[in-house]
Amino acid sequence: MFGIVRRRIGFGASHASILDRCLHGIRPALSTSRCYSTAGKEMTVREALNSALDEEMSADPKVFLMGEEVGEYQGAYKISKGLLEKYGPERVLDTPITEAGFTGIGVGAAYYGLRPVIEFMTFNFSMQAIDHIINSAAKSNYMSAGQISVPIVFRGPNGAAAGVGAQHSQCYAAWYASCPGLKVLAPYSSEDSRGLLKAAIRDPDPVVFLENELLYGESFPVSAEVLDSSFSLPIGKAKIEREGKDVTITAFSKMVGYALKAAEILAKEGISAEVINLRSIRPLDKPTINASVRKTNRLVTVEEGFPQHGVGAEICTSVVTESFGYLDAPVERIAGADVPMPYAANLERMAVPQVEDIVQAAKRACYRSVPIAAAA
Amino acid sequence: MSSALSAIKILQPLPLPTTTTRFPENPVLEPLKSNSSFLGSTHKLRFNSLKPSSSSQRRSAVVAVSDVVKEKKLKSNSSLANLITKEEGLELYEDMVLGRAFEDMCAQMYYRGKMFGFVHLYNGQEAVSTGFIKLLKKEDSVCSTYRDHVHALSKGVPARSVMSELFGKATGCCRGQGGSMHMFSKDHNLLGGFAFIGEGIPVATGAAFTSKYKREVLKQADCDHVTLAFFGDGTCNNGQFFECLNMAALWKLPIVFVVENNLWAIGMSHLRATSDPEIWKKGPAFGMPGVHVDGMDVLKVREVAKEAITRARRGEGPTLVECETYRFRGHSLADPDELRDPAEKARYAARDPIMALKKYMTANNLASEAELKAIDKKIDELIEDAVEFADASPLPPRSQLLENVFADPKGFGIGPDGKYRCEDPKFTEGTAQV
Numbered sequence: 001m002f003g004i005v006r007r008r009i010g011f012g013a014s015h016a017s018i019l020d021r022c023l024h025g026i027r028p029a030l031s032t033s034r035c036y037s038t039a040g041k042e043m044t045v046r047e048a049l050n051s052a053l054d055e056e057m058s059a060d061p062k063v064f065l066m067g068e069e070v071g072e073y074q075g076a077y078k079i080s081k082g083l084l085e086k087y088g089p090e091r092v093l094d095t096p097i098t099e100a101g102f103t104g105i106g107v108g109a110a111y112y113g114l115r116p117v118i119e120f121m122t123f124n125f126s127m128q129a130i131d132h133i134i135n136s137a138a139k140s141n142y143m144s145a146g147q148i149s150v151p152i153v154f155r156g157p158n159g160a161a162a163g164v165g166a167q168h169s170q171c172y173a174a175w176y177a178s179c180p181g182l183k184v185l186a187p188y189s190s191e192d193s194r195g196l197l198k199a200a201i202r203d204p205d206p207v208v209f210l211e212n213e214l215l216y217g218e219s220f221p222v223s224a225e226v227l228d229s230s231f232s233l234p235i236g237k238a239k240i241e242r243e244g245k246d247v248t249i250t251a252f253s254k255m256v257g258y259a260l261k262a263a264e265i266l267a268k269e270g271i272s273a274e275v276i277n278l279r280s281i282r283p284l285d286k287p288t289i290n291a292s293v294r295k296t297n298r299l300v301t302v303e304e305g306f307p308q309h310g311v312g313a314e315i316c317t318s319v320v321t322e323s324f325g326y327l328d329a330p331v332e333r334i335a336g337a338d339v340p341m342p343y344a345a346n347l348e349r350m351a352v353p354q355v356e357d358i359v360q361a362a363k364r365a366c367y368r369s370v371p372i373a374a375a376a
Numbered sequence: 377m378s379s380a381l382s383a384i385k386i387l388q389p390l391p392l393p394t395t396t397t398r399f400p401e402n403p404v405l406e407p408l409k410s411n412s413s414f415l416g417s418t419h420k421l422r423f424n425s426l427k428p429s430s431s432s433q434r435r436s437a438v439v440a441v442s443d444v445v446k447e448k449k450l451k452s453n454s455s456l457a458n459l460i461t462k463e464e465g466l467e468l469y470e471d472m473v474l475g476r477a478f479e480d481m482c483a484q485m486y487y488r489g490k491m492f493g494f495v496h497l498y499n500g501q502e503a504v505s506t507g508f509i510k511l512l513k514k515e516d517s518v519c520s521t522y523r524d525h526v527h528a529l530s531k532g533v534p535a536r537s538v539m540s541e542l543f544g545k546a547t548g549c550c551r552g553q554g555g556s557m558h559m560f561s562k563d564h565n566l567l568g569g570f571a572f573i574g575e576g577i578p579v580a581t582g583a584a585f586t587s588k589y590k591r592e593v594l595k596q597a598d599c600d601h602v603t604l605a606f607f608g609d610g611t612c613n614n615g616q617f618f619e620c621l622n623m624a625a626l627w628k629l630p631i632v633f634v635v636e637n638n639l640w641a642i643g644m645s646h647l648r649a650t651s652d653p654e655i656w657k658k659g660p661a662f663g664m665p666g667v668h669v670d671g672m673d674v675l676k677v678r679e680v681a682k683e684a685i686t687r688a689r690r691g692e693g694p695t696l697v698e699c700e701t702y703r704f705r706g707h708s709l710a711d712p713d714e715l716r717d718p719a720e721k722a723r724y725a726a727r728d729p730i731m732a733l734k735k736y737m738t739a740n741n742l743a744s745e746a747e748l749k750a751i752d753k754k755i756d757e758l759i760e761d762a763v764e765f766a767d768a769s770p771l772p773p774r775s776q777l778l779e780n781v782f783a784d785p786k787g788f789g790i791g792p793d794g795k796y797r798c799e800d801p802k803f804t805e806g807t808a809q810v
Contacts, residue, residue: 061594090593096626101578101619108519108582111567114589131572136579140568142780144560145551148567149783183787204783236789236796283789290792322792 040223046216048190049079052197053117055229057087060115063201064091066102067119067156076121077157077216103129103154107136110152115201120156123172123210137206138181153200155209158186159253159304160352162214166340171305173252176208177282177314183235184282186210188256190220192279195233203235210281212253238285240292244274247298247362250289250315252278255302255353262358271366281311286318293319297328298365302358307335332361459675465733465742466751468674471510472502472730473755475526478535479705481759482525482542486709490767491542494571495556498526500672500704503729504636505530507677508604511685517565517603519580522557523636523703524569527606532564539762545769552772553780573607573641574614577633580605581620584631584694602688603631610641612655621662621696630688632681633659635698636671642707643715659696671699672727675736702727778803 043051057063064087069076071084071094084092095102099120106116120126126133137150159171177184183205187193193211200207225231241256242263251259256277263273274292278285293299299319301312312333319331337351460468479497486495498505501523509518509530520527528538533549541548542556549561558569567583570576580603587601611617612635624631635655639646647653659666665687669680677699684695702724706713737743782788785798797803 064589064593090589096619096622098619098623100616101581101623104575104578104616105582105585105620105623108567108579108584109586109589110582111579112517112583112586114586131575132578135572136568136570136575140560141783143550143554143558143569144562144780145549145553146780146783147550147562148560151783180781183782205787234786236786280789283787285790287790287792287794 040221041227042219043190043194043222043227044217044219045187045190045193045211046077046079048193048220048222049197049211049216050081050083052194052201053080053083054086056198056201057083057091059229060201061091062113063115063117064093064109065117065119066093066095066106068095068097068121070094070119075119077213079211079216080119099125099128100132103132104136106152107132107140107150110137110150110206111140111148113151115151115153117153117155117201120154122161122168122213123156123158124168124170126154126156126172133176133182133206133208134179138179140181141205142181149204150206151204153197153203153207153209155197155200155211157213157216158210159212160214160336160341160348163343163345163348164341165343169341171210171303171336172208173210173281173303174305174310174314176210177284177311178309179282181206182282183207183280184210185235185279186252186281187279188215188241188253188277190222191226192233192239192277194222194226195231196235196279198232199235202232207235210253215254215257218257233279236280236283236285238279238288239277240274240288241277242273242275244272244296246272246296247300247365248274248276248289248292248296249300249302249358249362250276250278250312251302252281252311253304255304258353258355259302259358261355262362265355265359266362269363269368271362271368273362278311284311284314284318286322289315290319290323293323294326297326298362299327300332300334300358300361300365302334302353302361304336304352307333307338310335329365329367332365334358334361460678460742462742465737466747467510468506468678469730469733469737469743469748470751470755471506471530472674472733473752474529474535474758475502475505476730477752477755477759478525478529478538478762481539481763483705483709485542485763491556492544493555494522494708494710495542496523496708497705498523498703500724500728501636501638501701502526503674503677503733504606504634504671504699504701507671507674508606508632508634508681508685511678511681512602512604515565515601516685517567517580517583517601518606519567519576519583519603520559520569520606521573521576521608521611522569522571523608524557524559524566528559528561528564528566528569531561531566533559533561533566535758535762536765537561539759539766540769543766543769544771545766546772546776547765547769551776551780553776573611574616577605577607577611577616577620581624581629581631584624584629584688585627587630588627600689600691601630602685603629604634604685605631606634606636608641609635609637609639609646609655610644610649611635612637612658613650618658618662621658621664621694624694625663628691628693630691631694632684632688633694633696635696636701637698638701638703640703640707640716642711645715654698656696656698664694664696666696666698668698668700671701672724672729672732674729674733 065080070080071092074081103118106118109116133154137152141149160169173186176182185196185200187196200209249259259275263275266273274296276292301315303311312335316331334353334357339351341351342348475498479499482495485491505526518527518531525538537549541550544552546552554560557571560568567579584603587599590596590599637655656666656668667680670676680697684697687695734748786796788797791797791800
């Protein structure tokens with residue numbers, strides 16, 4: 001983890017102390033001979049998730065994977081490739097198409113201290129199991145007054161893919177993040193994927209782990225630090241992907257990539273954007289966001305999901321409550337269109353935020369652009 | 377009353393599908409064809425004793441296992457009282473009386489305003505809880521529904537804890553955070569307490585899965601823990617029920633699915649809601665034995681339970697047991713209970729399981745009236761003590777509100793000062809657990 005800090009020298013120095021404090025005691029043992037080089041391997045998100053699962057299953061025999069097609073099919077999106085051969089059918093379980101049933105079975109197993117990883121083929125299917133995620137997982141530690149904790153991870157692709165239509169494209173970040181008792185994570189890069197999945201599996205509480213199908217094939221550089229099997233990232237800490245001073249852009253999952261591209265474009269026009277990769281939707285890293293807004297005085301929130309009651313709305317509230325005096329412009333919220341996802345490629349493009357939308361919003365926040373009527 | 381007629385139509389003697397002939401050629405299911413008395417008796421008796429009854433909306437004919445019990449008694453030449461020993465009988469009696477007295481006290485307390493919210497009482501169904509749960513070890517687990525007070529008591533949760541929980545006091549088994557419908561006890565392996573019907577079934581299946589996992593993957597060779605899932609007739613139409621029957625049979629999990637068929641889901645009659653009201657039949661459809669038993673007779677329930685639990689412990693997989701039972705009170709204390717026929721209630725009241733056991737024990741000289749009365753008195757005092765304890769217990773302190781949301785309280789996130797909020801000593805104002 002200290003490798004991350006140093007890798008971002010020049011970017012994250014001011015946040016080192018907070019990071020240090022938070023990382024204290026999590027996994028301190030790293031050999032000093034390990035170099036924190038920035039160069040090195042590239043790894044796809046798919047490989048990152050696969051390796052994280054592999055390592056956690058190898059380290060703890062109580063971890064098992066359950067879901068549709070995770071075994072013989074090697075995973076619907078090949079995330080669990082090779083795991084069946086390595087760990088056998090007792091630990092990599094192909095289930096019938098019974099989300100409510102197998103999610104509940106996972107929760108029951110977690111009540112007894114096993115550490116299930118439940119895969120949903122997409123989080124849209126989690127709606128069939130949402131009773132168990134919320135009622136028997138999230139609320140159990142509270143209802144039993146701490147007697148029964150639920151160390152379970154629910155993971156799978158979330159949000160829009162390409163041309164998959166309305167029932168396969170919804171983003172569930174806001175839904176799950178509103179529920180107390182759950183932790184909700186949304187990785188972007190390979191480092192995020194590895195670190196956060198490991199943290200999720202080791203966590204004693206239910207974690208909803210929102211991946212993104214379109215990110216699975218994307219490659220990111222990873223340091224030796226990240227590749228170490230004891231690597232993990234703290235839950236509840238956002239990451240400043242790019243430092244800036246004129247406007248803060250918050251994003252998670254695929255939108256981080258878009259925000260970074262937008263920041264590049266804005267830089268050419270003289271606007272220095274600070275991009276925050278939220279990583280953790282619940283708990284939301286409000287201090288990092290507010291500290292950033294107090295620095296830049298302008299905020300653009302970006303998300304893929306439906307706008308009403310979304311993640312951006314919560315961030316806006318936090319900033320208005322805690323940093324109102326620092327805002328120089330209204331908060332700009334970029335979200336998906338308020339429609340079920342259309343199928344036609346051009347309509348789909350209009351229903352999901354694009355880099356252009358983020359650039360325009362940042363410019364509006366900087367008063368460089370005419371305010372437009374409420375986006376559709 | 378077309379529903380009654382169609383119900384009667386269903387209850388005609390059926391052309392004989394049996395649990396054995398359903399799977400003639402499948403070698404995997406060969407065990408079903410074995411000569412175990414359990415399945416053999418079901419096969420023999422199920423259809424011989426079926427009589428259509430025109431007056432009631434329900435079969436009141438002799439129920440399968442009672443004949444087994446009679447046969448067993450006739451075969452052995454010893455006295456009729458060899459079904460249970462005196463100690464066992466007294467244990468069963470005490471447990472049922474505890475359940476009944478507790479629930480009656482709940483009703484009193486509710487009407488006095490000490491208990492609130494949703495309270496679902498178990499009066500009349502005690503034979504099922506006692507008959508099954510008294511056969512379990514401490515490590516076996518029980519998963520229930522919102523009608524869970526008596527399951528908790530039978531499993532060993534002290535009456536004081538349950539009463540305090542119902543009063544919403546900090547000394548309750550869940551510190552007042554769960555309530556009537558959410559009884560949990562890690563010590564006694566009571567896994568809840570769920571408000572949604574059908575929700576407990578997959579959780580119970582998961583507990584059974586864990587038992588098997590511990591034995592096979594974690595190599596704890598002696599782990600033969602069994603799970604019981606209790607649920608009602610209404611739940612048997614719910615998708616999760618079928619999903620779990622499938623997976624439990626598929627993976628041969630050590631679980632017994634216990635249906636407490638009390639004929640009513642709030643005001644919805646089982647016969648109005650179910651295409652085929654004979655729930656035990658749904659077992660064989662998924663490859664497990666389905667048994668019907670008279671749930672108002674604790675001895676019969678116990679016999680069936682013994683077989684089903686032993687089967688699960690041996691690793692032979694799940695069983696579906698349908699217990700014909702009845703709740704003497706309404707669905708909950710808020711239910712005016714206007715839809716049920718008083719004649720039906722009277723019929724079942726005459727089959728009160730506690731009275732039945734009392735008669736059995738005195739008739740077979742297992743216990744005297746005086747001994748049983750002494751137990752009644754002891755239980756009354758226990759319940760009084762529980763109420764006093766609960767009354768005297770404190771309400772949860774304000775700081776308890778934020779406790780136990782997470783096992784790892786860092787889940788509350790980072791506060792404005794950059795530290796985790798749970799590390800701020802003022803966060804819960806006094807207590808260490810967050």
